[in-house]
Amino acid sequence: MATSLSVVPVHDADEHHTAGVGADAVSLTGVRRSFGTSVAVDRMDLHVRPGELYALLGPNGAGKTTTLRMIAGLLRPDTGTIRIFGIDALADPIAAKRITAWLPDEPMLYDKLTPLEYLELVAGLWRVPQAHAERQAAELIDILDLGPHRHQRCEGFSRGMKQKVALAGALIHDPKLIMLDEPLTGIDAAIARQVKELLTARVRAGATIILTTHILEVAERLADRIGIVHRGRLAVEGTLAELKDAAGRGSSTLEDVFLALTHESAVADPALEPAA
Numbered sequence: 001m002a003t004s005l006s007v008v009p010v011h012d013a014d015e016h017h018t019a020g021v022g023a024d025a026v027s028l029t030g031v032r033r034s035f036g037t038s039v040a041v042d043r044m045d046l047h048v049r050p051g052e053l054y055a056l057l058g059p060n061g062a063g064k065t066t067t068l069r070m071i072a073g074l075l076r077p078d079t080g081t082i083r084i085f086g087i088d089a090l091a092d093p094i095a096a097k098r099i100t101a102w103l104p105d106e107p108m109l110y111d112k113l114t115p116l117e118y119l120e121l122v123a124g125l126w127r128v129p130q131a132h133a134e135r136q137a138a139e140l141i142d143i144l145d146l147g148p149h150r151h152q153r154c155e156g157f158s159r160g161m162k163q164k165v166a167l168a169g170a171l172i173h174d175p176k177l178i179m180l181d182e183p184l185t186g187i188d189a190a191i192a193r194q195v196k197e198l199l200t201a202r203v204r205a206g207a208t209i210i211l212t213t214h215i216l217e218v219a220e221r222l223a224d225r226i227g228i229v230h231r232g233r234l235a236v237e238g239t240l241a242e243l244k245d246a247a248g249r250g251s252s253t254l255e256d257v258f259l260a261l262t263h264e265s266a267v268a269d270p271a272l273e274p275a276a
């Protein structure tokens, strides 16, 4: 890598591998995905540890959603391997999907259903035992403050409200791996706080979370580790402190790191061609 911001050498996939594939919650090796002639994700190596909240941060078009959709089994990579808690997600997608949750950036609900009806429907699809589903639904409705709206149809809800209902649906089957695409984008501060509380509670309970964001503050406030995606590659990763340290030269915020990286690699690394 030509960029001078070599935080954790993210392309040292071999080193990770000898440490034990089974130790990762999620492990991507050499993953690539193109659309026509445009490469959206290229040589992506990503290793997320069990119980961490990992943020994929990057500008629009960097390849975050494509990466997450491949992990969620909604899109096949052209090449590369994806393991979820040791399961080969490409060879055994159903087993992988059984332990994962996926929240797309645009919530998809049934407008005519109320939040409670939606949660019943989703719990049924996942075959969650009824008593457990009811307990889970009550808890999710409580923590997300959906109580006053639980009998109202979703059609009139704001985007943030819909996002909360979709999130509750995604979590009703107790997934080990939770993937959220831009979960806090376009939702107000009060709702964002509830969503953050729910996510940190899930991590405390043992879940692993990967979220994408183009908002620095979200990554900064929530994540145990941050991976910066730039032009389809994981450019650097580390804790906030590690990223700041490595950026050096007076970089005190993640924004400095981010700008330093995207600027320097655009100028100094001719190998990094724009994906589009």
Ligand SMILES: Nc1ncnc2c1ncn2[C@@H]1O[C@H](COP(=O)(O)OP(=O)(O)O)[C@@H](O)[C@H]1O
Binding pocket: 035, 038, 039, 040, 058, 059, 060, 061, 062, 063, 064, 065, 066, 067, 275, 276
């Ligand atoms: N279904 C698709 N068809 C064609 N191009 C796509 C598709 N999905 C993503 N892309 C392209 O892949 C690149 C990465 O997109 P995406 O993963 O959505 O980035 P991000 O989520 O970081 O904003 C972009 O150039 C985007 O236009």
Ligand SMILES: [Mg+2]
Binding pocket: 064, 065, 066, 105, 181, 182, 212
């Ligand atoms: Mg996206």
